[in-house]
Structure formats: C-alpha cells, structure tokens
Amino acid sequence: MTEFEPRVVGFLCNWCAYAGADLAGMSRITYPPNIRIIRVMCSGRIDPAFILEAFRSGADGVLIAGCHPGDCHYLSGNFKAYRRVVMLRKVLEQFGFEPERLRLQWVSASEGERFATVIKDMVKEIKKLGPSPLRIGG
Amino acid sequence: MSREKPRIGVYICHCGLNIGGVVDVADVTKYAKTLPNVVLAKDYVYMCSAPGQAMIKDDIKEHKLNRVIVASCTPRMHEPTFCKVMEEAGLNPYLFEMTNIREHCSWVHGDEPQKATKKAKDLIRMSVAKASLLEPLQRKEVDVTERALIIGAGISGIRAAVDLAQRGFEVYLVEKAPSIGGRMAQLNEVYPTGEKAVDVLKPLMDAIASHPKIKLFTNSEIEAVDGFIGNFKVKVTVKPRYVTNECNACGKCEYVCPIEVPNEHDFGLSKRKAIYLPFPTALPLMYIIDEENCNKCEKCIEACERGAVDLEEKRMKMEVDVGTIIVATGYDLYDPPKVEYGYKLYDNVITMPQLERLLDKSGPTNGELQFNGSTPRSIVFISCVGSRQEPGIYKPIVEDQQLNRYCSRVCCMAALKNALVIRERYPDTRVFYLYRDMRTFGKGHEEYYTKASESRILFIKYKLEAPPVVSENSNGLVVTVQDVFTNNEILAIPTDLVVLNVGAVPRADASEVQTKLRISRSADGFFQEVHAKLRPLDTAMDGIYLAGTAQGPKDITDSAAMGSAAAAKAAIPLARGKVEIEPIIALVNEDLCGGCRICEGVCEYGAIEMKEEDGKLTSSVLEAMCKGCGTCASSCPTGAITMHHFTDKQILAQVRAALKEEAKHD
Numbered sequence: 001m002t003e004f005e006p007r008v009v010g011f012l013c014n015w016c017a018y019a020g021a022d023l024a025g026m027s028r029i030t031y032p033p034n035i036r037i038i039r040v041m042c043s044g045r046i047d048p049a050f051i052l053e054a055f056r057s058g059a060d061g062v063l064i065a066g067c068h069p070g071d072c073h074y075l076s077g078n079f080k081a082y083r084r085v086v087m088l089r090k091v092l093e094q095f096g097f098e099p100e101r102l103r104l105q106w107v108s109a110s111e112g113e114r115f116a117t118v119i120k121d122m123v124k125e126i127k128k129l130g131p132s133p134l135r136i137g138g
Numbered sequence: 139m140s141r142e143k144p145r146i147g148v149y150i151c152h153c154g155l156n157i158g159g160v161v162d163v164a165d166v167t168k169y170a171k172t173l174p175n176v177v178l179a180k181d182y183v184y185m186c187s188a189p190g191q192a193m194i195k196d197d198i199k200e201h202k203l204n205r206v207i208v209a210s211c212t213p214r215m216h217e218p219t220f221c222k223v224m225e226e227a228g229l230n231p232y233l234f235e236m237t238n239i240r241e242h243c244s245w246v247h248g249d250e251p252q253k254a255t256k257k258a259k260d261l262i263r264m265s266v267a268k269a270s271l272l273e274p275l276q277r278k279e280v281d282v283t284e285r286a287l288i289i290g291a292g293i294s295g296i297r298a299a300v301d302l303a304q305r306g307f308e309v310y311l312v313e314k315a316p317s318i319g320g321r322m323a324q325l326n327e328v329y330p331t332g333e334k335a336v337d338v339l340k341p342l343m344d345a346i347a348s349h350p351k352i353k354l355f356t357n358s359e360i361e362a363v364d365g366f367i368g369n370f371k372v373k374v375t376v377k378p379r380y381v382t383n384e385c386n387a388c389g390k391c392e393y394v395c396p397i398e399v400p401n402e403h404d405f406g407l408s409k410r411k412a413i414y415l416p417f418p419t420a421l422p423l424m425y426i427i428d429e430e431n432c433n434k435c436e437k438c439i440e441a442c443e444r445g446a447v448d449l450e451e452k453r454m455k456m457e458v459d460v461g462t463i464i465v466a467t468g469y470d471l472y473d474p475p476k477v478e479y480g481y482k483l484y485d486n487v488i489t490m491p492q493l494e495r496l497l498d499k500s501g502p503t504n505g506e507l508q509f510n511g512s513t514p515r516s517i518v519f520i521s522c523v524g525s526r527q528e529p530g531i532y533k534p535i536v537e538d539q540q541l542n543r544y545c546s547r548v549c550c551m552a553a554l555k556n557a558l559v560i561r562e563r564y565p566d567t568r569v570f571y572l573y574r575d576m577r578t579f580g581k582g583h584e585e586y587y588t589k590a591s592e593s594r595i596l597f598i599k600y601k602l603e604a605p606p607v608v609s610e611n612s613n614g615l616v617v618t619v620q621d622v623f624t625n626n627e628i629l630a631i632p633t634d635l636v637v638l639n640v641g642a643v644p645r646a647d648a649s650e651v652q653t654k655l656r657i658s659r660s661a662d663g664f665f666q667e668v669h670a671k672l673r674p675l676d677t678a679m680d681g682i683y684l685a686g687t688a689q690g691p692k693d694i695t696d697s698a699a700m701g702s703a704a705a706a707k708a709a710i711p712l713a714r715g716k717v718e719i720e721p722i723i724a725l726v727n728e729d730l731c732g733g734c735r736i737c738e739g740v741c742e743y744g745a746i747e748m749k750e751e752d753g754k755l756t757s758s759v760l761e762a763m764c765k766g767c768g769t770c771a772s773s774c775p776t777g778a779i780t781m782h783h784f785t786d787k788q789i790l791a792q793v794r795a796a797l798k799e800e801a802k803h804d
Contacts, residue, residue: 007797
C-alpha cells in the first residue's frame, strides 16, 4: 500500500497569505504538494459551509490562512475568521473529527518561508492523524 | 437568469522552463481537454507574450469561447494582462480565471515533478469548475476629486508637493511637526557636493509657502481616512500652537520664558524654552508653545508686543476631500540602548546626527567642534550601529522584537562626509573610522570615499563577530578593536569622543499610520510597496502611494527622486478625472434578506445601508463604499448576500473539484 498522502484544501486571503505563498514560490522554497489553494479576497469571506463542504468531500485537512492580527487589508476580517474557526473546531470535535484537521494560521506577504513551514507542519501532523474519518467510514 | 452554456478555453503556459521544466505540460493539456465545458486546451511557451495573447484572441473568435483560463503564474502578476486580452476580444474581463501553476506548483515542487503535474491538473480542474460559474460584471466610473494629500513634509513630501502643484493640482500638505523640512533640516552639509543642507532645502521650503496651489498644515495630524481612490475623505486635526499668525519671530517671548527643556532639533545637545522657534529657518517662521512643558506663567503674553500668544487656542478638526494620497512620513533614528558601545553610560559617546549638529553653524556650538568645552583631539566613529544586526551577536532592544537586519544605506556616506569636514577644519584632530563594510554605491560616492581615504582618516575594519568595545580608564575613553587588515591585531585607541553611526528605523507611529490608511508593512517594519521592482511606490490601497524613507532607508537624492515619482503617480488619476470602481463587491437579494442587521455589524466600511419599506427592514450595499472583502456574505444567515466573483457557488465548486477526482480513485 502506498503511503497515505493527506489532501488539504487551503483558503488563502489575497493580500497576505496568498502573496506569502507566492513568495515561497519566488524563493523556490519546497513544501509537500498536498495542498490545493483557493484564493479569496479576505479570510473573513470564508463561510463555515466552505470548510464543512471540504471535509464532506473528503479533505483530510483544511487550512485557513490570513493576515496577522492588526494587518488585515480589510481591518478585521481575520478576527472574524478566527472566531469562526474556534467555534468550528468545537463542532468538528463533536462530529468525531480531530480539531487539528482545521488550522488557522497567520501568514504575511513577506513570509514565504513561514508559509512553507506551515504546510510542512500541517501535512506531517495530518499524516500522523491518518485519513479523515469520513474517508475511512466510506 | 438565462445564461449561455460555458465554452471554456484552457491555456497552459510553459513559462520557458519555469513551469515546463517541472510540470509535464503536454500531459496536463491533454487532461484539461477532458474536463466539462472545456472546448479547447492549448499549451504555449509564454502565454503572456504577444503571440500567446494573439492566440487567445483568435481562439475566442474562432471557437466562440465565452470563458478563458490561463494556467501560468500568480494572478497577482498577469491577471490584468489577460483581462485586457479578454476585453480586446470583446469578452467581459470577469469571465477570465487564472490558475497558479508556477508560484504555487512548479517553483515549490521542483523535486517532485510527477506530483507537481498531478497538482497542476487538480488546480486546473478547480479553475474549470469556477470558470463555468463565472458571470460578467460591469466596471463603473466615478469622478475624481482633483486634489492630493501628502502626509509628511520632509524632503520627499516637499518635493512631491511642489511637483504636483506645478502640474496644476491642489495639494494639502500635512506635517506633524511645527515646521516643515524633516530630518534634512537637521543636517549640516550634504554629500557628495558639500553644499549646506539648508541652502539646498530652503528654496524648496519657500516654494511650499509661496505656491498658491499648496495648502500647508503644520503641527497637524491625520485622524482618519475613509473612502477610496478618487474620493478619499480625510479627517485632519490641527493642534494648537498657542501662537497666532501675528507672530513675527522676534524672540522676546523666548527670552522671558522660565522653562528650559532639551532641544530635540539638536538631539538634546542644547536647551530650548517652552515657547520656542523649532529652528532658525523654520517654516512657518513662528514660535510655538510646547504644551507639555508650559507652566502657563503668562510671561510670554506680557512680553509679546503683537499680542500673538493665545493660551486659549483650541484644537481644530476638519475634513478634506482628496483624490490621491502620498505617504511621506519618514523614519526615526535608531536609539541605542544604554551601554551599547557605552552609550548613555559615558557622556562623550554620542550619535552621528548629534555630531552633525555640532558641526552645523546653527547648532549648539555655532558650528565649532566643541565637546565639554574643548575640541576633541581624537574621535572614533563606529559604523553599523542598529543596522545589519545579526542574531546571536546583537540583541533586540525589546525582547522578542526583531533585529534590524537591513542596511540603513546612508550612514557610511554620512560618516565619510563628517570625517572629511573634521579633517579639513581641524587638521590636528585624528579620526578613526571603525567599519564592518564600506558601502559607497551612489553616483559620485566611491570618488568621495577615495577623497576621504586621502585625507588621513584611519580606516579600521572590524568583523561582525568581534564588534569594538568602548571602555574607560584613568585617562578617558578607550576603544578596543580587532583590526582585520593587520591579522586581527587588537588595537586600543584612546579617544575624546566616540560617535555611533546609528541607522534608520521605522517611525514609532508607523503602526498607527498603517491602521488609518489600511496599508501594509514589510518584515523590516517600513511601509510595503506592492512590488519591490516594478511598483515600488504603490501600496495595496489604490490611490495611496509611498515616498521617501517611509518605505525604507534612503538618502536625500533617492528621497527626492521618490517624491517626484510619487507625485507623477498620484497625478495620474487626478489628470484623468475619473477612476473605475471594481465590481467585485457584495449584493443583497432583498427578497431573501431577513433584516437581522448582522451584515451591518460586520462591515468595517459602513457600506451596508438598512432600508425600511412597508414595515420590512432590508439591507443594501453602498457600491462605492464596498471594498469587496465578502465578510458580510459569509455572515449572512439567510444566504441573501452574493459576493461577486467569489460567490458561494463558485467557491463550493472549487472545493468539490479539488477533492473530486481523487475520491473516485479510492
């Protein structure tokens, strides 16, 4: 059997995290190819329904990445994302998911290296957790 | 809503070997053809090139494409390029979608080409899912207020203001300090010409005062900035000066004032009164009362023959409408912590800007190099203080705060200049210049270094790992240094004065300015440009531009050049008179809206307006105010808000497509 390769969906804000991921590319910093990035204008745009849909469709992990506190291009969208993620992690736990499968990270436009580290860490952790309960269960 | 069936063209770029060297582009192209709604898929070496663009335009016509996807670099790079292609081919630019298979794929997965190829396919599948649901959007045009605001009246802000005014535009120039001139007003001479800083600066300062198009507000601050490019509303507070325009700067008030405090213009080397003139060539040439230190004894009121002192003066608040904004807020000087090279421990350890004041005719010693009553016979300069700090060797002033890793760019030349001035004016004074590296990269600067080398300045190179040590013995100060060029011989230099060549740091109020203007800062703490190479003046906020050292350390030449450049940039929307407003904004479906007002609460821009009709409360979006973050859409409990171009349907389709194919293989 081949090694378990986690499938991670990443929602990245246009101004910080997406640009940080671009910088990782420009700096040629390698990270595992497990993430599929969806660009949104602000982490505040990320509806809990998007996250639940990702898990329902078989994602092993979901990453929300936005600007550092105080740096949000839209002033406070990242705080709204933070509040939703805190709540959603509790809900996920009640569904029988490990809350670690949903991550929120702050990555600025100048943190290419940090973006790569976030992905490396997350993929490593999800590899330890194994496939999503929804994938095992059918 | 009737919609034509999507006919998508997918174009996969090799970007030379940047993508093609990792991703199997032919395989990806073959795969793209199998995706739903895809009419054709093609690959090309450089999609952004003229032939690449022409290919897309021809295909749109020939194959009646109504959606286009380009899989290449980041949309932050070429999305505008391809949107233009769409428009030129008669398609709505919002029917374009870009797939990032370079920055997010080939460049980061170069070690795993097979997986990178698979990822490229997945990303394109996601784009196809989104593109199938894209809808045309219309850009709107709004009028521009033909006036600019410049924050900061140092050399770059002044240069920008004069340029914009000469171009015929009205300028509001807002300066926090009581006088314009900025840091340049504190300098003695400028390199490499040897001119007096004031001689260079004063004519420009006078141009500010005399130009009818420039409205100057000193001792003033920006309180809040609202609106968008072309239509900013800026709240400005003019702080009380307690001295009116009647002041003729005669100085009688100063003479009777009993309060003495350190003079910031001389970096504390002299004292000033609580009522003071910022400096002799200040503009406006008016006294000011420093409210923190004034004891309200009213002696100045008695002394003033013109009745110009008004202790009852109040803060004035006003709101101005401007089309564009230039941020020229400048920098702060690195303030060495106590005992860094003996600073604040020995009183004859000073900073380079303080030395500059000592050499200036209008300085505390009338330009005579006097320290504690005598002319120093031996002076040691130490370079790179607070710049180029490496972890493990330097510690940040505040724990957890980051080190200043950058080069401050001006200090090497400033030190050479002052060393030369001293050698020319005081041939009996020896100058030891302790440096890590000598950086004299500007026009005429290397020649200046050569000239300095010939004037018997002693250059001693120290290593990063072994910074000089300043200590005291019975005869006075001694600087100990390992000299790289004499095989690390340890030299002990007895000296009368140590001068720390301090670097530039972001201003203490940078984070406040950042929040008010909603612009970002780079890792070093200075304001961040959109693109380091090609858009060094633009911020992520349309209509807000950077000038001078607010963006990073630079010398007068570069600051003035950037001021002119920012003026040219800021003039573009003003000259056009109109700007286009992005249609990527939210829209409320009033039939679905339950009037719960959650969206109103989450919107930071006041772009949600509640309306009551027939007893039913509904929200709507003020289009020009909406910035398109989409937070309202994700907060709406009834799904009444559509965030254009990032709709729920589009994003959910991307999510499902991201995970779809793999799920089938399980």
